[in-house]
Amino acid sequence: DAGVIQSPRHEVTxxxxxxxxxxxPISGHDYLFWYRQTMMRGxxxxxxxxxxxxxxxxxxxxxxxxxxxxxxxxxxxxxxxxEPRDSAVYFCASSRQGVTEAFFGQxxxxxxx
Amino acid sequence: xxxxxxxxxxxxxxxxxxxxxxxxxxxRDTTYYLFWYKQPPSGELVFLIRRNSFDEQNEISGRYxxxxxxxxxxxxxxxxxxQVVDSAVYFCASGGAVGGxSYGKLTFGQGTxxxxxx
Numbered sequence: 325d326a327g328v329i330q331s332p333r334h335e336v337t338x339x340x341x342x343x344x345x346x347x348x349p350i351s352g353h354d355y356l357f358w359y360r361q362t363m364m365r366g367x368x369x370x371x372x373x374x375x376x377x378x379x380x381x382x383x384x385x386x387x388x389x390x391x392x393x394x395x396x397x398x399x400x401x402x403x404x405x406x407e408p409r410d411s412a413v414y415f416c417a418s419s420r421q422g423v424t425e426a427f428f429g430q431x432x433x434x435x436x437x
Numbered sequence: 438x439x440x441x442x443x444x445x446x447x448x449x450x451x452x453x454x455x456x457x458x459x460x461x462x463x464x465r466d467t468t469y470y471l472f473w474y475k476q477p478p479s480g481e482l483v484f485l486i487r488r489n490s491f492d493e494q495n496e497i498s499g500r501y502x503x504x505x506x507x508x509x510x511x512x513x514x515x516x517x518x519x520q521v522v523d524s525a526v527y528f529c530a531s532g533g534a535v536g537g538x539s540y541g542k543l544t545f546g547q548g549t550x551x552x553x554x555x
Contacts, residue, residue, distance in 0.1 A: 357542065367528065367545040380542075415482060425472060426532075426543060428482035 328429035342404040347416030359415040443546035460529030471512040477525040
């Protein structure tokens with residue numbers, strides 16, 4: 325059974341450019357989470373979806389960040405315009421009701437120069 | 438709101454030593470789950486163990502064991518006979534429950550860097 329798949333694994337972009345991170349959750353999972361990991365703030369939840377519907381986006385740092393889940397097997401996290409302080413590792417995770425733990429993808433390391 | 442504190446920033450041990458990683462949590466939820474995740478140098482987050490708030494029985498799974506004490510809000514994790522491959526960052530996390538089960542919305546501690554020397 326495939327795990328959570330994220331792409332790209334690494335992204336280097338220039339300040340001001342649009343960045344799109346992609347995630348395919350585990351089949352059958354109905355919760356999807358986007359987390360961000362930085363040295364200063366550690367691992368923090370940005371947004372999560374249940375059955376493709378955004379439930380809580382209170383962790384999204386500002387309007388430059390947006391996330392969508394058009395169907396049960398795909399989600400995107402977009403940053404427009406990107407800034408150097410957005411440099412971090414972005415993790416996608418999925419879970420389902422009745423399963424207590426979340427399973428994480430391998431992360432996307434974003435560097436904004 | 439939940440809060441997880443891992444007071445140990447870094448731990449260094451020699452192979453075959455036992456090592457305990459400390460975790461203290463704060464939550465207002467009456468039902469909650471506690472987790473340990475491992476992040477090896479390759480960067481992925483690997484689920485290790487979980488415990489729910491209504492079961493304080495401590496368990497052992499291979500070289501891993503955990504000690505959950507609600508009275509002190511602690512959820513400590515022990516690796517017995519550590520190995521070099523155990524070198525990683527270990528995260529303690531808590532999650533609320535809906536309908537009796539967790540669903541992955543986690544609050545993480547800051548992590549403990551474990552280095553196991555040969």
